[in-house]
Amino acid sequence: MSGRGNGNRGARWSAAAWSAGVLAALVALPLMAGDRLPGRVATHWGGGGRPNGSMPLWAVPLFPAALWVVLLLVLAVTFRRAAGPLRPWAGATLLFTGVLLTGAQMSVVQANLDRTDWTEAAGIGPSVALTLGAAVLAGLLGLLAGRRGVVSTPAPAGGPVLDVPVGERFVWLSWTTNPWLQLTAAVLGLAAAGAAIAAAGGLIGAPWAVVAPLVLVAGVMFGCSSVQARVTPKGLEVAFGPAGWPVRRWPIQAIESARVEQRTPAQVGGWGYRLSGLGTTVMLRRGECLVIHPRTGVEFAVSVDDAERGAALLNTLAARRTTD
Incomplete structure (x- = not known):
């Protein structure tokens, strides 16, 4: 798989922004409402929906923030030592726990808001159920996004022209992020x-x-901000975003030829999904682009690494389709 470095850099930026945002929310929520909270804040509720445990106000932002920091350190060590298949679980854990802690902190603050004593805090049953559901959904989305970067079949080795034996299974995959x-x-x-x-x-x-x-x-x-280009015997597939949706597909019979071309944002009108005199370009970084010339319609280009091998593979498949 090519483009792995760009994908990892993008994942690290996203994880860092998410981690900082969750930490800021955990600390800021009780501090913003400090003058409307009692000296001790209800933080635990019993089976009857009544509060049965509390913390001093100063500990309310520190306790979940400390849990979050410890989790980040554990995941950082695990991520460094883990093989590829374990890495999607790190992202899923970050999303699940971040949503869970932030939702719980929000519920605690809201339940204690404008109470003179922590024993008067409101119940949090519905908000806990909503938070748990949102956390599970976030974790599943993180797992799905992470697994899109795992490839079970290796890309074929070769130069500008690829000799792919008939019947051999293969996939070429390149992922780029901005x-x-x-x-x-x-x-x-x-x-x-x-x-x-x-x-x-x-x-x-x-x-x-x-x-x-x-x-x-x-x-x-x-x-x-991210794109994945994938070539299989069926043709070219270009997926957008961390969840791989939406997707554009070109069957191999619809592709006349493919090539590599150097393009810049100035040539195509900026960053992202651009329409210009050159056709359609997905521009996430300047330089090498995989360009396809379809049998009908305008050309399509995507800025991915190892575009030469992807173009060579598409040309080989297109020529084979023509001679069949």
Whole structure:
């Protein structure tokens, strides 16, 4: 698999932004509401929905933050020593635990808000169920996104022209990310999440006029910040975003030829998914692009590493289809 280095750098940027955002939320939520919380804060509830345990206010931000930091250290050590198949679980654990701790902190703050004593705190049953469901969903999405980088069949070795025996199984895969687009999307997403959490906790009025555009822009930017190109005997598949959706596909019979071309953002009109006189270009980094010339329609280019091998493989498959 090529493009692995870019994919790992993008994953590290995303993990760092997520880790910092969760840590900031865990600390900021009780501090922002400090003047509206009792001196001791209810942090545990019994079977009847009544609070039966508490912490001093100063410990409320420190305890979950310490748990989060310890988890980050454990995952960092595990990630360094783990083989590839274990790595998707690290991302899933980060997402699951981050959502769980942030949701729990939000529930604790909201239950104690404007109470004079921790024993008067409201119940948190519904919010706990909602938080747990969101955490499980986030973990599953993280696992799905991580597993897209695992390839079970090796890419064929070779130069510009590939001699692929008939009937042999193969796959060529290249993954490219733009860490700056990911970081910008993460910052916008964290800003939207912080405003939404604060509003849901009753700390501020609901700023949906600000939150909604931030979420939309962050989602679009994050979805356009990574791309995966995949060549199989069926043709070319280009998937966008960490979850590999949406996907564009070209069957091999629809591809006339493929080549490698050097392109820059200035040539195609900027970063991301661009339409220009050169056709359609997915521009995540300047330089080498895999370009296909379809039998109908405009050319399509994607900026991925090892584009020469991908183009050679597509040309071999297209020529074989023509002679069959």
